[in-house]
Amino acid sequence: MPDSMKGMRLENPIKSIGMKLFLIFLVSILFFVLTVGFTSYNISKGVIQKKVADASEQTIIQAGQKLDLLYGTYEDVTMQILLDEEMKRMLSDITTFDKSTFDYLQLRQKLGDKLNVYAYANKTIKSLQLFSLSGEIISSAGATGTKENPSKEDWFKRIVDNSGKATWLETKSKGYGDASTSSVPSFAIGRVLKNTTNNSQQNILVIEVNIDVISKELAQINMGEGGQTLVLAPDFKVVYSPDAATLGQKSTIDVDVASLQGENHSIMNIKKDLQLVYFQSAKSGWYLMGAMPVAELVRDARTISDMTWIMALVAALIAGGIGFLVARMVGRPVITLRNLMKEGEQGNLTVRMTVSSQDEIGQLGNSFNEMMQKITVLVQQTNISAQEVLDTATELSDASKKTATSAREIAVATEEIAGGASSLAVESERGNELTYNIGVQMKAVVDGNIVMGTAASDVQKSSEQGIQYMSELINKTNATEAMTRNMVEKVDNLKESTRSIRKILEVLSNVSKQTNILSLNATIEAARAGAAGKGFMVVADEIRKLADQSRQSIAIVGTITETIQREIDETVNVLSTAYPIFQEQISSVKEADSIFKQVQTHMGGFIGQLSEVTESISNLDASQIVLSDAMSNVSAVAEESSATSQEVASLSAEQMNISNGLVRLSDKLDQLSNSLKDSLSKFEV
Incomplete structure (x- = not known):
């Protein structure tokens, strides 16, 4: 292996494939171990917590029921005192005695x-303490009674407001008696003692x-x-x-009060x-509550949590070992191959990888060796071809320069011819456009x-139709006027008829009054006649009733x-206003009819003038068409001549551009050949 390759190291180990495989093994195993362990821990914790809560709940409920029995005994005592006839008599009598008398002191002693x-x-x-409604101590038994008047105390007001119901009072650290002589915490139950005869409040029992x-x-x-x-x-x-220090104080347990209203x-x-497990007393309304720290309940489940951490540590060590072996087996060959490819990148095509295994890494090494071998052959062939291309490019460049010079001279002459033809075409086109614009405007x-002629005809027809409608409207308006006049006359007749009816009603009213007077006289005469006139008195009474009904x-x-008379008068007023x-409506309709007839006369003259104007414009339009055809022919000839000249100039310019392009391509090909030769010289084959 070359010295340069030995010195190569991975710049950032975190990005290596070996480190990634190591981290994947480590994270995967730790994730599954911790997930299973803590899932088991949470399930165990929930089961233990529920079982302990259920057992404690039953204990609290049973204890709460026992306390209810205890509370019941004290309520029974208050009821016994409330219903004790001798006690009620003495409490009633003591209010009649003067406090300074011996009888008052003796009765108070009996109460005690x-x-x-x-x-x-x-x-x-x-x-046991008895107070008046004003808070004054009447009698007591057992420990020393209260020293001060408790009427302003909140607990005293609560007893009075409950109006005879048992009132349970919370614990006080020094009781409800004289604080100077008692230091024992106590709670209390109070009740208003009522007079059973009138249900009035008499005393307070605590x-x-x-x-x-x-x-x-x-x-x-x-x-x-x-x-x-x-x-x-x-x-x-x-x-x-x-x-004992917390008695009577606000509890530090943070509880949502709404959650205490459910069945659970x-x-x-x-x-x-x-x-928390609780039981609410049906007697006192107090909560018996057991509070257990969750941490203590699930303390036994912590073993699972500790074992989870231990297993996670062991799994991390195992994962680290596996990851290290995998990184060594995979990472080293990959780094070697990477270093060899770096050498090849720098132009050394003679590097090869030593293959010692038949797995995917070995197959990758063989493929790398074959690739470098084929690249070496390719570079050798390319080097030979580049030299041949360089020679051809030189010859092509000389020929292209000669062709470009000839094409440039031809293009200059052709452009002068095309310029003259273009000027003629432009002038012809302008004349043609002017002629066309005149035709469009005509x-x-x-x-x-x-359109104006059509509109005028429509207006004339509408005027004729309007005249016809106005004639019909005049006829209908005249008929309406006649009907209104007739209606006024009939309403006047009806008004006279109602006056006659009123006269008849006056006569009937007088008849009714006379009949009533006659029935009254008959009753008087029947009364004078005595028993013989009783039948006639009945008849007179019936006549009087009939007269009253007639009057009504x-x-x-x-x-x-x-x-009816009032409504007729209103109708007459309305008809008089409408007439x-x-x-006025008839006059307006007649004026509108006269206007429609004038419009019809004027529209007839206007339509005649429009016809004469239209005929003159039609003759002018025909002359413009002939002029337009002549200008179109001149423009077509000029355009055809200009197009031919431009086509020749374009071909010449294109030939010159091609020649220039050949020169540029020849120069570029020459440069590329030299560049390719320089590039291939860097490879070592």
């Missing part, structure tokens, strides 16, 4: 004893319960390492938590790092006269008659 009975019956109750009650119920629930069990109010304030009791928090004038009918007919308009 009664509350103590309920407190001792349920050992989990921390205190039962305070130690938070330890819930703690004992949830002590057996284990949410795993890092997990916690909470009781949360609907506004997510902490009712119960193993961490297992959800994820917003950050997706906690698995044609346009003739066509315009014909006459009034209705009178109203209708007045309406002068008809008179």
Whole structure:
């Protein structure tokens, strides 16, 4: 191998085929190993998380149902106190006593004893407190009652607003009693005690319960390492938590409240790092919630993730070894072949590749050797042919130069002849164009006269038709005027008839009034006659009714008659207004008829003048046609002469161009021959 070839190296190893094969093996194996491993890890993690969530969900639901039973006992206590007749009587009586009297203090003591009975019956109750609606403490049992008036407290207002329903109050770190004497967290249930007779609100009952009650119920629930069990109010304030510092505070668990309304009791928090299972109490509305870190749930599945990384590392090593072997087997022969082709590119056609295998790389080496052998033979043959072409080009160049000189002289003489013929053809063409333009304009004038004649005839026909239509319109307008006049007369007659009807209605109205008076007199006489006149009184009563009906009918007919009279008057007014308009319309129609007749007379004279003009233009057009034919003949002869001269000049010019082209081609062929000879001299054969 030559020294120059030994020194050649690949400039960028990343672009080599060996490195590409190495990267393909490495990336492919790592992709499949990591895909299978992490798919298994994700599936295992999901299965484990679901199983743990299902088991925890059942535990939380059962614990929540037990808490509901516990909450129910406290609601039952409030109902017992609400329905206790002795308690209601004492609460009703205490409002009638003066607070400074002994009876008030004695009754208050009895209320305290009664509350103590309920407190001792349920050992989990921390205190029982009775307040007035204004927040004043009336009586209490168990722990020390509140020190200040709680009427402005939010929890007190909530109890009052619920109007008799049980109100569950969230946990306070120091309870609902006197904060200076109590430091035990507690939650409470409150209810308004009503007077059953008038359903009015009397007092506020608050039962305070130690938070330890819930703690004992949830002590057996284990949410795993890092997990916690909470009781949360609907506004997510902490009712119960193993961490006492968070009681009464807003929970730090980020949950979409809308997700708690579904049938599924297992959800994820917003950050997706906690698995939550919950149960909402039907009694208190509080949420019993178990929170488990997802990382702890799927901790056992991390083994699959670790094994995936180990297998990926082993696969990377195996892929690296395979890729290195493939790069060595394929890359080296390809680099050798590339270096040999570089030598051939520089003109060394004697290079050959040593072939030691029969695979595709070996076949490629054999093909390269055969190609270089054939290129060597081709260069040798081309070198011989180039010398022969160079000799021929020299002889051709001399002959072409002599031919070009003769053609140049012939072309100069021919161009002078063609110039004179062209000038004559141009002048003839101009005369022909002027004659043609005159003919076109004459044609346009003739066509315009014909169109004007046609239009004038159409106008004359339209005038005759208009005169006929105007005659018919005058006749119809006269008939309309006669009908309108007749209609006015008939409406006047109808107006007189309505006046007669009104007179008749006046007579009937008077008859009705007289009949009514007669019936009244008959009734009076029948009353004087006593029992004997009862039959006549019935007849008189019927006559009076008939007179009233007649009077009403006459009034209705009178109203209708007045309406007809008013509409007749309006019709007369309209017809009176329309009659002068008809008179004006008749005058306008007659004037239009006179105008149409004048138009017809004028159009007849105009058509006669158009006919004379058209005949004169036709004679002028015939003379122009004869002139146009003569100019066309002169132009044709001039053009034919010019065309012949130009054809001769063109042939001479073409012959001169061919001669010049032969000279250029001879010179170019000479240059190419020398260039080919120089190029072939670079090859080593």
